[in-house]
Amino acid sequence: MKLSREEVLHISALCRMNLSDEEIERFRNQLSNILDNFETLQQVDTTNVPPTAYPMPLSNVTRDDEALPSYRQSDILANAPRQEDGQFRVRAVLE
């Protein structure tokens, strides 16, 4: 099965990641090859087999709701590409 250029563009839009024309063509070929290899999974009978999300059977792990010191605002903002008045500065979402 060969992925179309449109399919690769659709996926790149879903994950908000630009691809160059060269990358689209390369990934199209490589992913088709990889997905063909994955077809073997369809041979496996998984009737009544539950899916595994995590290897250990843990669920709803809770802890006491204690107030603890947090990080300093200036430390957290130190890595921000853009900041203003102690906040992350983002680009306008609505024009």
Next chain:
Amino acid sequence: MDKDKLHDLTIGRAQKLLKNREISSVELTKAVLERISRVENKVRSFVTVTGDSALRRAEEADARIREGDASPLTGIPALIKDNMCTRGIRTTCSSRMLETFVPPYNATVVERLNNAGMVMVGKGNMDEFAMGSSNEHSAFFPTRNPWDLERVPGGSSGGPAASVAAGEAIYSLGSDTGGSIRQPASFCGIVGMKPTYGRVSRFGLVAFASSLDQIGPMTRDVTDCALVLNAIAGHDSRDSTSVNMPVPDYTASLIPDLKGIRLGVPKEYFVEGMEDKVRAAIEAAISTLERLGASVDRDVSLPGTKYALPVYYIIAPSEAMANLARYDGVKYGYSHEGESMWDAMERTRGSGFGPEVKRRIILGTYALSAGYYDAYYVKAQKVRTLIRREFDEAFQRYDALITPTSPTIPFKIGEKTGDPLKMYLSDICTLPVNIAGIPGISVPAGFCDGLPVGMQVLGKPFSEETLLRVAYAYEQATDWHKQRAKI
């Protein structure tokens, strides 16, 4: 004591010399830093060398030792893979995306090692975001194998493995999502363990695939592996998947015989395409295990093994695409200008990530997208259950399973970069272990044409003690671990 060779010491040996005041931590640290300055331009294990802070930490360690307040790791120089957060020291994941990122906090493992008196000499190079098997996917430069500089050190913990093999660190921490500790340990002739999922806290480990990732020790021998595991294992309320179970003293399981131990050899791990000389080395190792008193069943079958590759390369990229959604150019990391919010985000991600990371994000997004979710992602999760069950059944009959760590010896730089599927096959013996969440250790098992071969020992969840015992008994009967790369 030959003071020209301090950088080659094991933790066990260095600890005794420090305790008896035959050497100081400052002396040991200077020897390691000197070694780094001599060989690093050839090996390139480090993204960042932290020489000044290492010497300060070494002085503190010497004070602790004088006061009789030392732990086994006090004053020992170590390297940390560059995907574990170190407060005030940049943590890049070998990616342009995080090239300037300076974490405001320490990973739990770093905090634990700091409390134990670690002298961190630097941060280790890796495949970008831990995606790769050769270190060639580092956005900065490839690390080279100290045994042959034309070959890869394995990956993704290639820097951590190469540094220990080259004398640039006494031990290191790696992370393992599909073999990223064990395969480079095998390629570089050292010991590497992926503990049971949940045994070691992942807090502060930059997430790749959250249901598969685990941190573990990379060391020169099995004793050192037990010492480092002692320091990093245990429950952490900041990682809800870390398991609240007591941590034994792992050095207590270092027993040099295997009487009563039942071993199985699953034939599916001796795959087509496996190199004959690797097969021969592992078969010789199995005979040694028998001589040490273990019973060995060479006719074990785990037929689900052949599905591990597709299961892994659906689940890991799917989890990765979700984890890597946070790199949006707003909160931290690389940020590209754009005409609008979406345009800037798409450009940030398009130019901040390297080719392998993009390939996996695309693959994961595809597997999770409408129309393919059931056929790929849910199907893979169901087959994951079957692979786990197969291991569960096997461990009712065997205390441990023995396999090669990798089907090949270290390959040449550039040999597999053109064909991702060929690169993925390099992890064929290690992937099933992460899928099932069980522990695995790779231990040196000989050389082929002067290049290291690793034997992998697998056990049921939380059987690290059994793995260490098997690995230790084997190690004590051989001298592979005493050989050092000549560079």
